[in-house]
Amino acid sequence: MFDALSDRLEAAWKKLRGQDKISQSNIQDALREVRRALLEADVNLQVVKDFISEVEAKAQGAEVVTGVRPDQQFIKIVHDELVEVMGEENVPIAEAQEKPTIVLMAGLQGTGKTTATAKLALHLRKLDRSCLLVATDVYRPAAIDQLLTLGKQIDVPVFELGSDADPVEIARQGVERARAEGVNTVIIDTAGRLQIDEDMMAELARIKATVQPHETLLVVDAMTGQEAANLTRTFHEQIGITGAILTKMDGDSRGGAALSVRKISGAPIKFVGVGEKVEALQPFYPDRMASRILGMGDVLTLVEKAQEEFDLADAEKMQEKILSAKFDFTDFLKQLRMLKNMGSLGGFIKMIPGMNKLSDDQLKQGETQLKRCEAMINSMTRQERHDPDLLASSPSRRRRIAAGSGYRESDVTKLVGDFQKMRSLMQQMGQGGFPGMPGMFGG
Numbered sequence: 118m119f120d121a122l123s124d125r126l127e128a129a130w131k132k133l134r135g136q137d138k139i140s141q142s143n144i145q146d147a148l149r150e151v152r153r154a155l156l157e158a159d160v161n162l163q164v165v166k167d168f169i170s171e172v173e174a175k176a177q178g179a180e181v182v183t184g185v186r187p188d189q190q191f192i193k194i195v196h197d198e199l200v201e202v203m204g205e206e207n208v209p210i211a212e213a214q215e216k217p218t219i220v221l222m223a224g225l226q227g228t229g230k231t232t233a234t235a236k237l238a239l240h241l242r243k244l245d246r247s248c249l250l251v252a253t254d255v256y257r258p259a260a261i262d263q264l265l266t267l268g269k270q271i272d273v274p275v276f277e278l279g280s281d282a283d284p285v286e287i288a289r290q291g292v293e294r295a296r297a298e299g300v301n302t303v304i305i306d307t308a309g310r311l312q313i314d315e316d317m318m319a320e321l322a323r324i325k326a327t328v329q330p331h332e333t334l335l336v337v338d339a340m341t342g343q344e345a346a347n348l349t350r351t352f353h354e355q356i357g358i359t360g361a362i363l364t365k366m367d368g369d370s371r372g373g374a375a376l377s378v379r380k381i382s383g384a385p386i387k388f389v390g391v392g393e394k395v396e397a398l399q400p401f402y403p404d405r406m407a408s409r410i411l412g413m414g415d416v417l418t419l420v421e422k423a424q425e426e427f428d429l430a431d432a433e434k435m436q437e438k439i440l441s442a443k444f445d446f447t448d449f450l451k452q453l454r455m456l457k458n459m460g461s462l463g464g465f466i467k468m469i470p471g472m473n474k475l476s477d478d479q480l481k482q483g484e485t486q487l488k489r490c491e492a493m494i495n496s497m498t499r500q501e502r503h504d505p506d507l508l509a510s511s512p513s514r515r516r517r518i519a520a521g522s523g524y525r526e527s528d529v530t531k532l533v534g535d536f537q538k539m540r541s542l543m544q545q546m547g548q549g550g551f552p553g554m555p556g557m558f559g560g
């Protein structure tokens with residue numbers, strides 16, 4: 118759903134990739150791309166501005182982490198900031214100490230408010246919270262029928278007084294009914310209009326003042342983009358919301374609404390609607406959404422793992438070795454094992470920006486290749502590991518290793534050849550950081 122956004126951001130990472138650390142000048146391009154990406158994703162302008170300046174400040178103050186490239190570090194900063202803007206963690210629906218918990222649903226017509234009311238009831242019922250739905254949209258007779266039908270479908274009772282009654286009175290009596298029957302949560306569906314309208318707001322305010330809900334949830338259609346910001350502001354200023362449900366996230370929405378809603382109201386997005394069916398409701402996880410917006414797999418995990426795995430001193434020693442041509446098979450094996458410790462190669466590679474497009478076949482191949490390297494290195498003597506040239510000049514040594522590891526002599530020859538090529542390449546480039554192993558993944 119965030120394809121265009123993630124493409125933009127990927128372009129930004131690429132610009133940073135060749136740099137050795139984050140500086141004020143080298144992040145300007147990346148920041149501009151992030152800014153453009155967010156604007157194109159319909160994130161509210163002010164939200165974008167605040168976001169960019171936060172990211173800039175954090176990026177400039179960031180310490181250099183050994184083994185983590187600046188683009189990866191920058192991604193993590195952008196990611197963390199996205200998570201922060203969208204709220205720290207999934208926030209459940211409040212539960213009042215005294216029954217019933219009262220939930221008021223608000224939003225424009227057609228956003229999926231009535232559907233969300235039923236979805237929420239189904240969700241709560243699965244948590245063993247009994248529900249009563251209340252139909253207060255008396256302006257569209259079909260709205261009451263719609264709620265009745267949905268209620269039947271999920272086996273949750275619906276309270277209604279027909280279309281002649283006063284919505285405020287329906288809400289009040291609905292809550293009373295729930296209280297009398299010991300229902301856990303009463304969810305009040307309200308009337309929407311196609312646009313924000315004073316009568317609608319006034320009625321909502323009256324219902325709210327009368328029933329004093331524990332939750333007032335704004336239902337926002339994710340497809341509304343920029344408008345989501347104004348909508349949130351108006352509802353929040355006039356009614357006051359405690360959370361939001363972002364619907365139609367299954368469509369190709371740009372996702373900008375997710376960022377704007379939280380930033381503007383301070384209220385968390387509690388759920389996302391991902392389809393027309395009553396089951397199509399998911400809790401909102403800001404971190405997942407941020408990764409998804411960035412479109413780069415679980416970059417965060419990558420950076421954190423890299424920080425854990427890379428013992429600083431070790432990494433520096435390794436870097437020195439690589440540069441001074443002392444890098445041998447023992448060091449290589451160490452790096453292979455480190456890669457293995459970081460989980461499957463497939464999982465690892467997919468976390469690297471830009472690499473998430475490798476096919477599963479390619480990844481499998483790489484993983485097999487790593488195992489093969491390890492088996493062959495294990496069959497080498499200490500002396501051979503230390504001095505790869507010994508192997509280059511001795512077919513009998515290579516044959517012995519092939520027999521010991523269960524591979525062909527040609528595999529050992531290739532490993533030794535690739536290793537030597539890699540070593541000279543590394544020396545030429547003089548690059549440390551993440552272990553790059555040209556030739557080793559290619560098969």
Ligand code: GDP
Pocket residue numbers: 224225226227228229230231232233309364365366367368389390391392393397
């Ligand atoms: P209301 O006027 O706000 O009460 O909106 P409705 O609940 O009647 O929904 C309007 C339309 O959007 C209906 O056709 C729903 O099936 C559809 N809809 C609601 N939520 C979602 C969603 O999460 N995904 C998709 N694809 N459609 C949805």
